[in-house]
Amino acid sequence: MTNPTSVVDRITGVTLSSVTLPLPTGISDAKVLTGRQKPMTEVAVLFAEITTEAGLEGIGVSYSKRAGGPGQFAHAREIAPVLIGEDPSDIGKIWDKLMWAGASVGRSGLSVQAIAAFDVALWDLKAKRAGLPLAKLLGTYRDSVRCYNTSGGFLHAPIEEVLDRATESLESGIGGIKIKVGHPDNAVDIARVTAVRERIGDRTPLMVDANQQWDRPTARRMCRAFDPLSLVWIEEPLDAYDFAGHAQLAQTFDTAIATGEMLTSVAEHSELIRAGIDIVQPDAPRVGGITRFLDVMALAGREHLQLAPHFVMEVHVHLAAAYPIEPWVEHFEWFDPLFNERLEIRDGRMHLSSRPGLGVTLSDQARAWTVDEFRIKA
Structure with missing residues (x-):
């Protein structure tokens, strides 16, 4: 009692x-x-x-x-x-x-x-x-986190728009660029990624995301084609639950393999991590909130994996700041109209505010x- x-x-x-x-x-x-x-x-x-x-x-x-x-x-x-x-x-x-x-x-x-x-x-x-800010309550390793933009790289956008958005993102202080791949014509993907790499230069972090749409042979071909482009990672090349397939790609190619955003439990993340992956991408709203995210974070940290939480940067910047290995946070401006506050982004990083809690109001x-x-x- x-x-x-x-x-x-x-x-x-x-x-x-x-x-x-x-x-x-x-x-x-x-x-x-x-x-x-x-x-x-x-x-x-x-x-x-x-x-x-x-x-x-x-x-x-x-x-x-x-x-x-x-x-x-x-x-x-x-x-x-x-x-x-x-x-x-x-x-x-x-x-x-x-x-x-x-x-x-x-x-x-x-x-x-x-x-x-x-x-x-x-x-x-x-x-x-x-x-305290939530990150400080959890215990921070850093006061800012590397960030990359995704919202400008969708497949519906012509390559000229993708290139312009990438330039705008970098000029605004964002540190890296992610674009979508998985076009039915593999050559289109290769051309788009190559064009972005040429626009942003060899030293700017670049990631790609296939959103689970390749089979294993296609994923192997595309990973091989992308290896020379010095990508930070290739995201969800296979079905989210093909843990063994993702692990095989991670073991075969130089470019890191990232996945995990579609998983909705700690148990699923545990199985993925056990199979072998380079970068884990949990999503706090999808796994049940911060309590369960911290469980996933502990599993990933034990295996010395990189962390790159998916979406909802207003929550994930706090969690990433409390992870021991330097992480990434995904920048989407979609939620901006929902909150009165804005996260500070400069020098390639998303900075924690001194506001208590999440630091946002509706x-x-x-x-x-x-x-x-x-x-x-x-």
Whole structure:
């Protein structure tokens, strides 16, 4: 039984917001060109705002692309009542309680992605209670993290636009460039990557992302073709669950192989890491929040792997700063309209702010784009 004197605070209210974030252009990667998906025109964002008896508030975020946003919101709404009355400092205990509240739908995928919004909010709140940025609460190895831009390199964009966006990104202070590959014509991929390499120079970090669309023979051919271009990594050359195939590529070619963004549990990441990979790319909202991300981070660190978290830089800059091996953070400006604050980017790096918690607050635009909301109070 809980000793009342050991309770630091209690959760008194939860607000869930389902926000539809429109994208200015329909986004196409290799999954669109292979006919597996349609162009992406919006992102469904799930926000959780948790308030406490002491007057503190934490903000958490999860998201879904193309489909699943209403499902995440519905699951979060069903399990939210278990938060009321809990001590927000008991984050691990609360994660388990949320998981068991919806255990019949599993411990990965949509169910844990819904939990992630609550979990991130609890960590934001805990850091605010301490008066520290989240990274400082976790314990930083650095006050800034290398960053690279992805949003300018999609396959729907003509190469001239990709080149111009790469130049703009580097001039804005971003350190590296990633572009999408996986065109049905391999020669088009090679020409596009070669053109970007020529534009940005041999010393600027360059990555490519095939979004799981190659089979093993094609992946081997493309890795061989890209090896001379001094890429930092080749991302998701194979299906996300082809752990053995990714490991074989990592063992065969000089260019590092990166994957992991599509995995939605610690168990899946553990299997991937055990198979053998160069760079692991976990996504905190997809694996169940910061609590589970820290588990993945510990597994990766034990194997001395590089870390390059996927998407949601507003959360991942804090986590990457607390990783012992120099990591990368992916820059996407898509979420900028949702927050009142901006991350500082200069000299190729994303810098931590001194603001407590995640250091972000929801904007009026985020409120305007809210399509569904749920509130519960003690």
